[in-house]
Amino acid sequence: MTKLPRAILFDLDDTLIRAYAQPEEAWTRLLKVFAAHLDAHEPAAIERVRAAVMEEARAFWSDPLAAAKWRLDIPGARRHSVRRGLAKLGRSDDALADRIADAFTELRRQEYRLYPDAHATVDALRDAGVRLALVTNGASETQRAKIERFELAHRFHHIQIEGEFGQGKPELAVYRHALERLAVDPGEAWMVGDNYEWEVVAPQALGMCGIWYDPFGAGIPANATAQPTRIIKRLAELVE
Ligand SMILES: [Mg+2]
Missing domain, CATH: 1.10.150 (DNA polymerase; domain 1)
Known part of the structure; x- marks a missing residue:
């Protein structure tokens, strides 16, 4: 298994579940x-x-x-x-x-569909002692409905929804608050997700590792100003 960090922040839409892609x-x-x-x-x-x-x-x-x-x-x-x-x-x-x-x-x-390896990957990380947060943009009701439908709530130590927290990615306060709730420093945490700005550029500006989830092989955007720490095509790569 790859050396794991103390904490991982996961995006929800088009990372754990397939929602708006394509x-x-x-x-x-x-x-x-x-x-x-x-x-x-x-x-x-x-x-x-x-x-x-x-x-x-x-x-x-x-x-x-x-x-x-x-x-x-x-x-x-x-x-x-x-x-x-x-x-x-x-x-x-x-x-x-x-x-x-x-x-x-x-x-x-x-x-909406749960990515097939989402539960197993998150559970393996949690079993390995990694502190986990779900950090998602969007309205409370919409995002809570997805979290419930796909049985995600009990899998995370902290859940943070834009509509409840009052700020969304890529505001740095969003990541800082999640890290604080998990009691870890930025250098001890990964952010995993499909949005380049929200899950690579902003978290890296804070000193976190930005793991870009690119399931369809879109490749790094031409105008990218930051390189992801790592690119994964499947969530399970995190625990292999
Ligand atoms: Mg997303």
Whole structure:
């Protein structure tokens, strides 16, 4: 087994559970359901709607201030993106946009999946004496529902949710608070997760090791300013 640290902070979404990764395929599938409402009967027409909606979503989420606010209301953010996407295509229809956005939220929720090695890896780390925290951005209700559904609560010594703590990653206070609760120094801890900024750059600025979880082999972003301490494609690599 790799030499383990005294503590590990885990991200939740798209690290322990598969939640929002690879949205293209999910959007295409969902928009096909609404093909008649969108008057989009050809694959190319569906593709135009998907591209418009996703482009609006990208623009929306790339504004850090807006993102920090809307992370706490992802269904609301989706409504916003779909409304704007349809409007851009000259098909403004807020009621239809909201139905599509809400259906996407429900589709995603139904398809959340625990990564197959998540429980075993976390339990092995805990058994090995590693102090564990779950540190996740998002609203309390949404994140608590996932934690309960996937039986995660009892596996961690500390659970910290943005909507409850009042601050989210990459604010350094978030990591500092979790480390304090685990009673460890930054140099004794790893942060593990799929978001480069939140789980590599910010934790490393604090002196932690940033372990980047890259299950789809996306590779390090071209504009990366920090190198991850380690890259893993499967969670189980942490205990091998
Ligand atoms: Mg994540």
